[in-house]
Amino acid sequence: MSDGFLTDDHHRLRQRVRAFAETEVAPHVAAMESSGRVETALAQLIAAQGWIGVTIDPAYGGMGAGHLAKTLIIEELARISGAMGAMAQASQLGTATIINYGNDDQKQRWLPQIAAGTCLPTIAVTEPGSGSHVLGMRSTARRTGRGARTHYVLTGRKSWIGNSHIGHLHAVVVRTGRGSRGLSAFGVEHDRPGLTATPYRPAMGLRGFGFGELILDRCRVPAANLIGQIGDGLAIAYSSSILYGRPNLTAVALGLHQAIVDQTVSFAQHRRRYNAPLAQLPTIRDKIGLLQQRLMTARILAYHAVHQLDHGQPCDHDLINAKYLNVAASRDSARDAMDIHAAAALHTDLPLERFFRDVQHLFAPAGTGDIQLHRLAEAALGLGHRQWSQRLAHLTRHHPDATQTRTSAPAHPTAPA
Ligand SMILES: Cc1cc2nc3c(=O)[nH]c(=O)nc-3n(C[C@H](O)[C@H](O)[C@H](O)COP(=O)(O)OP(=O)(O)OC[C@H]3O[C@@H](n4cnc5c(N)ncnc54)[C@H](O)[C@@H]3O)c2cc1C
Structure with missing residues (x-):
């Protein structure tokens, strides 16, 4: 169902990012966990793919691929490494300030560097x-x-x-x-x-x-x-947080959620108890069903919200709701997955305890869960303001015909003539 939002370009982009994450990111995860350092080189390698420029206009060397494409990139990175998903999402927020409010000089000065991956904004x-x-x-x-x-x-x-x-x-x-x-x-x-x-x-x-x-x-x-x-500072902070921050954190939650479900299904199929796979136990099956139900619902909300953004539709509340639900659902699934793994969840030879720790980081940024509910209550009570997705629709709308989705890094990003 959620695949209904994706074009062939989106599918190709997902495959490319997935392959990259599995070959280039996965080998670094253990060292990131133990080193106690910021992973700079890998962040630069990810940026060099051109992915921080996914929503930047091709006139500035960007991919011009839109917000659903951005979600897929962050999701696939986070599925392998929540840290690198978070890295990619954070710099998208700095990018948003320039796309939405930068003047021509600033766009020419900064966007080509961001698109090329040589400038990471915050x-x-x-x-x-x-x-x-x-x-x-x-x-x-x-x-x-x-x-x-x-x-x-x-x-x-x-x-x-x-x-x-x-x-x-x-x-x-x-x-x-x-x-x-x-x-x-x-x-x-x-x-x-x-x-x-x-x-x-x-x-x-x-x-x-x-x-x-x-x-x-x-x-x-x-x-x-x-x-x-x-x-303009408050408008810049709020618009960046709603149009980029919410869907970005949603995407990190979605990638981690997928990883939690994959890990748990594999565990339940291979772990043997009572002379059969653990997955044969009815209570374990029910819990796996619940994980799958949460993941499917979360993904639909995530893709639907950014699909609307790509189409210039008013969707602030969908973006807010998607962030709220994805973060809450991924945390709930992480806890249930821990229960399914029982004692095995607690050691670092399985990635589950990492996923459990990683999803805790998603509650606070781009508005805590309470702030999302506060905004949704305002909407229900008719107290909201004009939506940022309406005000900036001319900038968020993605025209696939005009900007054929790029799935590779810009070779020589250029400033507009
Ligand atoms: C991983 C991560 C990345 C981040 N990245 C950035 C970044 O790139 N740039 C940046 O500027 N900031 C960033 N932040 C900071 C983030 O935006 C703040 O953590 C967030 O705004 C909440 O602030 P706080 O943590 O001080 O919590 P507080 O605001 O002190 O909240 C404490 C508690 O009170 C509740 N609360 C607060 N206000 C209300 C309210 N009005 N109604 C109901 N409940 C309320 C909260 O939900 C929470 O439970 C990041 C945080 C994290 C964890």
């Missing part, structure tokens, strides 16, 4: 003192100088920023005034004086994926790096 919104309360952020930008010498001086602290250690360009949202029109976004190159990424702290899961702090200590940024207009 988005830096969250702060330790505000979390979900985006408007509670305290980091600031102060304007200085005049005319061509106008700069902004950024000061503050951003936390849990995906790809903070390996990112080349951080789309940082800070305060430039009061209230909801008092936030603005700046592209901050990783080597600007005054910007520091704090060292990697290994977390519970997604080992090899770096998400950490960015410290801005009077970091001077030229006015040319202002993304959008002064006061």
